[in-house]
Amino acid sequence: MTRAADSVGESVKTGLVGLRRRAVEAGKAGAEATVGAAQAAEKKLGERGLAPGQLGEALAGTAENARKEALNARKEAAKSTKGSRKKVARKAKKTRKELAKSGGAARREALERLEELRKPGRRAKKAAIRAAKAAGESKRKGRKEFKSAKKDFRAAVLDAKVAAKGEKKSRRWPWIIGLAAVAAGAAAVLRQKPEPPVAPAPPRAPEPAKTDAAKTAPPSVVSPPAGAAGTKGSPAGDAPAAPKPTPGKHAAGDAPKVPQNGSQPSNKPSSEKKN
Numbered sequence: 001m002t003r004a005a006d007s008v009g010e011s012v013k014t015g016l017v018g019l020r021r022r023a024v025e026a027g028k029a030g031a032e033a034t035v036g037a038a039q040a041a042e043k044k045l046g047e048r049g050l051a052p053g054q055l056g057e058a059l060a061g062t063a064e065n066a067r068k069e070a071l072n073a074r075k076e077a078a079k080s081t082k083g084s085r086k087k088v089a090r091k092a093k094k095t096r097k098e099l100a101k102s103g104g105a106a107r108r109e110a111l112e113r114l115e116e117l118r119k120p121g122r123r124a125k126k127a128a129i130r131a132a133k134a135a136g137e138s139k140r141k142g143r144k145e146f147k148s149a150k151k152d153f154r155a156a157v158l159d160a161k162v163a164a165k166g167e168k169k170s171r172r173w174p175w176i177i178g179l180a181a182v183a184a185g186a187a188a189v190l191r192q193k194p195e196p197p198v199a200p201a202p203p204r205a206p207e208p209a210k211t212d213a214a215k216t217a218p219p220s221v222v223s224p225p226a227g228a229a230g231t232k233g234s235p236a237g238d239a240p241a242a243p244k245p246t247p248g249k250h251a252a253g254d255a256p257k258v259p260q261n262g263s264q265p266s267n268k269p270s271s272e273k274k275n
Helices: 002-048 052-116 122-134 139-165 173-191 212-216 270-274
Strands: none
Touching (some): 052 139
16 A cells, blocks of 8 residues: 555656646747747837837827827718718708799699689570570570580589699598498487386296095086976075965966967866876
8 A cells, every 4th residue: 555655646746847847848938939029020120220119109109090090080971971961951952842833833723724714604504505596506405515514614623623732632421421320320229219127927826726526526407497496306505496386376477378279278287187
């Protein structure tokens, strides 16, 4: 173990020594290189007739020259931009003046045309009819020609107005139609009356349950006439039977029946007759 540690320590020491030697050699080489560069610079300066002390002054002078050149370039650029802006402004001013002149001339021409064109009235109509009559044409034809001339005149007046205004006539029909549709919808909504709310149906009461006796009871029997009261088959719950009439006596309000053959009626009951 001790031998291994000693061998490692010796190798480290030798490595460090080698590194130191190399560092010293590198420093010497750098110094030699700087000396050589300085000598070369001095040679070049000597060739140009400059001393080593004048190097800083030369560098400062070159920097000042560069700054001056930059300032001059900026000033020239500013001047050129100002000149170009002025030129553009002058051109724009000229074009505006020309447009104003042309627009004024167009308006004047349109106004003159409107003054020249006057709305034809009754006198013009009469004159057209007279001219047609003098030419041997009918009055109807003269009126038609006058109407066509009137239409042409209206079209020319509209064109002149548009030219005088310098703007296109805006279309109003779409806006009017839209407003009319909105008004119609609002009127329809207002006319619709709200329907009254439907009341819920009341719950039905349960029907009373029928008794068994009512279910099994026979149908009701037709009551016999008053004279046949007390006959067989009458139900037990009917009214009391009328008393039987006594023989030989008729009930009140009943007249004795008279036979058709002229014989007297018999007052005997039917049972005695059978016997």
